[in-house]
Amino acid sequence: MKYLVKNLRIPVQREQNLESEICRLLNLASLSGIDWKVSRRALDTRKRNQPVFVYTIELVTTMALPQHQDLVAVLDVAENATPRVNLNTPQPFIIGMGPAGLFCALAMVQHGLKPWLFDRGEDLRARAETVTDFWKNGILNPESNVQFGEGGAGAFSDGKLTSRNNDSTVRQVFDILIRFGAPESIRWEALPHLGTDGIRQVVSNIRDYLVSQGCRFFHNSSLTDLTLNGDKVSSITINHEKYNPKFLVLAPGNAARDTFRMLADSGVILEPKPFSIGFRISHPQDWIDAKVYGSKHWTEQLGPASYRLTAPKAGKGTYTFCMCPGGYIIAASSVPDSIVTNGMSYASRDLAYGNCAVVTGVDASVYGNKLFDGMDYQSSIENKAFQSGYPAPYQLAADYLQGVLSSTRIVTSLFPSATPALLQDFFPKAINSALQQGLKQFDSIMPGFIHQGLLIAPETRTSSPVRIVRDKANLNCLGIRNLYAIGEGAGYAGGIISSSADGFRVGTKFAL
Numbered sequence: 001m002k003y004l005v006k007n008l009r010i011p012v013q014r015e016q017n018l019e020s021e022i023c024r025l026l027n028l029a030s031l032s033g034i035d036w037k038v039s040r041r042a043l044d045t046r047k048r049n050q051p052v053f054v055y056t057i058e059l060v061t062t063m064a065l066p067q068h069q070d071l072v073a074v075l076d077v078a079e080n081a082t083p084r085v086n087l088n089t090p091q092p093f094i095i096g097m098g099p100a101g102l103f104c105a106l107a108m109v110q111h112g113l114k115p116w117l118f119d120r121g122e123d124l125r126a127r128a129e130t131v132t133d134f135w136k137n138g139i140l141n142p143e144s145n146v147q148f149g150e151g152g153a154g155a156f157s158d159g160k161l162t163s164r165n166n167d168s169t170v171r172q173v174f175d176i177l178i179r180f181g182a183p184e185s186i187r188w189e190a191l192p193h194l195g196t197d198g199i200r201q202v203v204s205n206i207r208d209y210l211v212s213q214g215c216r217f218f219h220n221s222s223l224t225d226l227t228l229n230g231d232k233v234s235s236i237t238i239n240h241e242k243y244n245p246k247f248l249v250l251a252p253g254n255a256a257r258d259t260f261r262m263l264a265d266s267g268v269i270l271e272p273k274p275f276s277i278g279f280r281i282s283h284p285q286d287w288i289d290a291k292v293y294g295s296k297h298w299t300e301q302l303g304p305a306s307y308r309l310t311a312p313k314a315g316k317g318t319y320t321f322c323m324c325p326g327g328y329i330i331a332a333s334s335v336p337d338s339i340v341t342n343g344m345s346y347a348s349r350d351l352a353y354g355n356c357a358v359v360t361g362v363d364a365s366v367y368g369n370k371l372f373d374g375m376d377y378q379s380s381i382e383n384k385a386f387q388s389g390y391p392a393p394y395q396l397a398a399d400y401l402q403g404v405l406s407s408t409r410i411v412t413s414l415f416p417s418a419t420p421a422l423l424q425d426f427f428p429k430a431i432n433s434a435l436q437q438g439l440k441q442f443d444s445i446m447p448g449f450i451h452q453g454l455l456i457a458p459e460t461r462t463s464s465p466v467r468i469v470r471d472k473a474n475l476n477c478l479g480i481r482n483l484y485a486i487g488e489g490a491g492y493a494g495g496i497i498s499s500s501a502d503g504f505r506v507g508t509k510f511a512l
């Protein structure tokens with residue numbers, strides 16, 4: 001029988017002898033005859049200067065355990081159907097080598113298929129050089145950049161592996177990440193993190209494995225056309241060459257604007273979807289640590305602190321998102337003459353500044369009802385930012401509230417550098433008001449949030465502005481039997497883990 005011990009709270013300064021803590025909680029003399037492991041560990045920092053680890057422990061035993069309010073029996077159902085291997089199915093094509101595309105390929109390989117993967121961007125090594133060239137010299141390659149190329153958008157990220165969901169597919173994704181080089185602790189840490197270095201290593205290992213299993217990788221290979229014949233894709237164009245794949249999986253990420261337009265023109269059904277916009281805020285990491293932990297002396301034991309704040313009543317809801325402790329703010333554009341910011345860190349997270357997005361929801365009431373109105377709205381903000389603040393516009397948070405240009409010389413962890421600008425000029429009045437109210441509420445929770453805060457804008461790519469509509473039962477694109485769409489760009493996931501899980505789920509469904 002499997003049990004979960006929930007809510008096992010141990011102050012950080014107390015010795016972490018989990019075995020004796022479990023015995024104490026359950027009133028047991030020992031754990032002999034019981035297999036146990038940590039299922040999750042979160043950190044509760046609500047009481048200043050008294051951080052507490054909160055553990056969930058999994059127990060497997062044939063013994064009857066004493067009743068306890070924090071002990072829950074769980075049904076251990078065999079979660080995976082036995083795969084039906086079909087070696088004769090023709091190679092499916094997967095467009096996109098981000099987390100969704102790679103995990104879709106891994107699922108297919110488990111079932112004996114050998115998909116071919118195509119990405120408009122370069123392989124990881126060449127792509128890293130191209131991205132560095134962009135950050136250093138401002139030379140953008142619109143086909144290979146922070147958003148596009150092997151590894152997808154997650155390759156130059158903070159590598160946070162958080163997920164709202166913990167179903168069996170997500171657990172399989174974690175198992176696979178560990179198999180390809182991630183540390184075991186990602187299975188149970190509440191805020192697991194690999195860093196851009198860790199993610200890139202895992203991506204390379206997955207690619208090498210897929211190639212060893214007979215998959216083929218085509219870099220610098222852009223899907224530019226698709227032809228439907230009745231309820232099937234009859235042909236596609238990649239780099240001016242026509243192909244007739246029997247099955248096609250689209251995993252294009254949320255930045256592939258030209259691809260979305262091409263799909264809609266070809267007759268694939270898409271629908272608009274709300275998303276969030278705002279900016280990044282940067283604070284000294286020492287200050288964040290002191291605010292979250294109560295004192296910065298906990299940092300050595302707990303690592304740099306993270307936070308998550310919400311102001312539900314500010315506009316349509318303002319919240320912080322994608323916190324990168326000890327990390328960079330990076331230029332993350334994929335389109336010329338536009339500015340997009342995002343966060344990235346290395347596994348060590350040892351830089352002097354932490355940053356996160358402060359964003360608020362937008363929908364058709366802000367930008368219009370047509371399919372690509374939201375996407376065009378994102379572009380217009382990114383273009384305004386480029387016009388007034390290349391390479392990245394900044395404003396002190398206090399100056400943003402006052403509506404004045406900042407004159408202070410700033411210090412932060414930013415690629416490549418910043419120019420003072422009036423950020424309120426990028427957004428309509430209602431959005432500025434929601435962001436400003438949000439900042440004030442965050443300041444009441446973490447006093448100094450405004451005074452210490454530096455804003456860099458804009459953050460526009462929080463999620464996809466469109467969804468490629470899928471058949472709920474079979475997961476294929478609505479009305480098209482041999483076309484599948486997965487991951488964040490398809491509008492069914494947000495973040496590395498959920499995009500990987502979506503790819504894995506669809507890959508499995510497809511292969512069975």
Ligand SMILES: Cc1cc2nc3c(=O)[nH]c(=O)nc-3n(C[C@H](O)[C@H](O)[C@H](O)COP(=O)(O)OP(=O)(O)OC[C@H]3O[C@@H](n4cnc5c(N)ncnc54)[C@H](O)[C@@H]3O)c2cc1C
Nearest residue numbers: 096098100120149152153154157160223253487488495496
């Ligand atoms: C800088 C940054 C930091 C981030 N940090 C985190 C984080 O810490 N944690 C987290 O969970 N998420 C993070 N994210 C989000 C995360 O990276 C995405 O949610 C995830 O990568 C989505 O996976 P995907 O496979 O659906 O799409 P993507 O990763 O976007 O991959 C799509 C791929 O498709 C390719 N493609 C697009 N169009 C075509 C075409 N026409 N032909 C051929 N190829 C095409 C692209 O080149 C790209 O490689 C971050 C994103 C960025 C940009």
